[in-house]
Amino acid sequence: MSHPNPVSGVPSGVLLVDKAPDMTSHDAVAIARRSLGTKKIGHCGTLDPMATGLLMLVIERGTKIQDLLMSEDxxxxxxxxxxxxxxxxxxxxxxxxxxxxxxxxxxxxxxxxxxxxxxxxxxxxxxxxxxxxxxxxxxxxxxxxxxxxxxxxxxxxxxxxxxxxxxxxxxxxxxxxxxxxxxxxxxxxxxxxxxxxxxxxxxxxSGKFTLDRAVSVETLKHGDREDLFKAMISLAEISLMRGA
Missing domain, CATH: 3.30.2350.10 (Pseudouridine synthase)
Structure with a gap:
């Protein structure tokens, strides 16, 4: 599915991705940038290309808590x-x-x-x-x-x-x-x-986040944009999760 870029109304929060092997964390960010239609995006904690698993993408105002999320176990x-x-x-x-x-x-x-x-x-x-x-x-x-x-x-x-x-x-x-x-x-x-x-x-x-709510790279590439927005964890929910 092709995604116009950028779009208005992109929600703020965290999108959990199950990174596939043989891709960099930067690759995952580039895919998400296109799929979500936003330039304001980053990731929490680099995974080596060989590694798979939980990659946390911070989107829009979610980038403000990037350092906080990266500091967790x-x-x-x-x-x-x-x-x-x-x-x-x-x-x-x-x-x-x-x-x-x-x-x-x-x-x-x-x-x-x-x-x-x-x-x-x-x-x-x-x-x-x-x-x-x-x-x-x-x-x-x-x-x-x-x-x-x-x-x-x-x-x-x-x-x-x-x-x-x-x-x-x-x-x-x-x-x-x-x-x-x-x-x-x-x-x-x-x-x-x-x-x-x-x-x-x-x-x-990573911290309170697990793979339970992570989307696959295939879903990130080809999934419906609105479904990806729904998969995101809002800043309000993150605040509750962390007991803030």
């Missing part, structure tokens, strides 16, 4: 693959080193995860949107440059190991804002002595 489900480290800390990078995984027990795996709970510091990956002297790190990484990154305080509130079939481990993690699940996988692999990279990732929650 997140929940992810992921898979890490042991035995190989990569240049991006996920499966989309080049393999840097491969090691024998060995016969790790469930207890050893759980113990490694347990080392990364509570408050600790993470060194952000080179392939990230963090800026060094005004330039995003991922742009420097593309040129083969590696720069010193300062550790950042993060917190893991809870984790659960869902499946262990070596070399793969499925997990769920509840964490603070600014947490890199890729780095989490990488660091757990280092702790186990065989290395690891993140091979799958899905964001399932």
């Amino acid at each position: 997140k929940e992810y489900e992921g898979t890490l693959t042991l035995g190989a480290t990569t240049s991006t800390q996920d499966r989309q990078g080049e393999i840097l080193e491969e090691k024998e995984v060995g016969d790790l027990s469930d207890e050893q795996v759980d113990e490694a995860f347990g080392k990364f709970t509570g408050a600790f510091e993470q060194i952000p990956p080179m392939v990230s949107a963090i800026k060094k002297d005004g330039v995003p790190l991922y742009k420097l990484a593309r040129k083969g440059k590696v720069v010193k990154r300062d550790p950042r305080p993060v917190e893991v509130h809870d984790y659960e190991i869902l499946r262990t079939e070596l070399p793969e481990v499925d997990f769920r993690v509840k964490c603070s804002k600014g947490f890199y699940v890729r780095t989490y996988a990488h660091d757990i692999g280092a702790e186990l002595g065989c290395g690891a990279h993140l091979s799958a990732l899905r964001r399932t929650r």
Whole structure:
């Protein structure tokens, strides 16, 4: 369905999207901008192209609460693959080193995860949107440059190991804002002595928002504009959800 752009009467609020794999968060914003007929739109928390799941789009006056919504805790489900480290800390990078995984027990795996709970510091990956002297790190990484990154305080509130079939481990993690699940996988692999990279990732929650009310990318692309407006969460409802 083609959408004229822009239109008047676009409601303010948040639209939850279940991001598809192999697209950027910016791609999702561009699709929504056309489909909703508005230029005033942003997203809360970048998802890597590989990742799927909850992407929160803030629309019209919803952009005023973008920082507030981005500051909330997140929940992810992921898979890490042991035995190989990569240049991006996920499966989309080049393999840097491969090691024998060995016969790790469930207890050893759980113990490694347990080392990364509570408050600790993470060194952000080179392939990230963090800026060094005004330039995003991922742009420097593309040129083969590696720069010193300062550790950042993060917190893991809870984790659960869902499946262990070596070399793969499925997990769920509840964490603070600014947490890199890729780095989490990488660091757990280092702790186990065989290395690891993140091979799958899905964001399932951000603050009070879950995938229950999310629309698919296909719906975002081809759905009726009025139906998309109805799917949005109003600023009044968000205020109630957050207990404001």
